[in-house]
Amino acid sequence: MLLTIKEIEVELYNKFSPFQGEMDDLILRKRDTPVNNLEKLESHLHVKLKGSFLSFIMEYNLDNFSLGNISFGTGGDYLEKLIYLNEGDGFNNWWEGSLRPKSIIVIALSDPYTILLNTVTGMIYAITSEPSVNDDRPVADDFELFIRVVGSLFLKEISAQDAIKFTGATNQDFWNNI
Template sequence: MRGSDDSIQCDGNRVNEDVVLLTLADIEQRLAEKFLPLEGEMDELLLKQRREPVGDICALEQILNVRLSGDFLAFLSRYDLDHFSLGNIAFGTGEDYLAQVIALNQSEAFNRWWPGVSRPEGIIVIALSDPYTLLLNTLNQRVYAITSEPTAADDDPVADSFALFIRGVGSLFLQAAHPQEVASAVGAVNLAFWQEIA
């Protein structure tokens, strides 16, 4: 299950060949095997293929002054995130995911996650977890994790790309890899994140 012809690899990132991460197809299948038998009780833990076109990405880009591309855009186009959690990482909470991303990243939001007046250029919240807020740098495609208490680790990526992040979280949640292996495979500098969500 190394590399993957069906994994989203828009930016050419490759997983360390010494470590096995689940592919997106593996994660989708294993989540279905685990949670479909529960007959709707845990549907938010299923990685579902999108049945309708993704919402107005152009509106999100204009409102937040970002440009979505690469793995994240490909994932949004392929999967329905409106009501999806992977382990304890919550993407959508039952409403329109794109509207939720806009709300989480606007200056007037009650839960504004950045210090100062302006949101850092190109950086947006894409998911929430206790105690982490997950950020995507749309300029370099790296994923970061911050908490309400700023630390030096906030500046260190937890993954080199969104696809590697998803594959890492899925591999941990489905107990297919150890945190240290995952951190190495996804190019993490912030190793504590992977230890804590395991």
């Protein structure tokens, strides 16, 4: 059984708050300030955020948050980080060619994976620096499912096979490796 997002929030708090600030990046915190840069991100990247990803960033502060080994924000404004990761300056291009694939953006990083969101379909993908056949295969049908499975793997230690079953992922390598 997968944890809900609320259960993940509570379990992360219970597990890491006793460390008195040493592991705050592993605590999922409710947003206490409004999202300021949403229009800027959408304008710069020519995308429209929607669905469970938009709901999640409106409710939770990802500025300094990691879930297991998946890092969303590492300090500073999360949406500004997304703009930087997705604009491409020649150094940090995660895509091949000169133009970022339309409607696809990086939302998180994990060694060795880059986590991508298709802003039209809501599907989540994971790629590595070595192109493979799995790059075009989703790891989850939507962001909420992705978070719930990653959180359940991290906190309940569900199996990779359970993760694959819950997500219906066709990119099974990702779930077997994280």
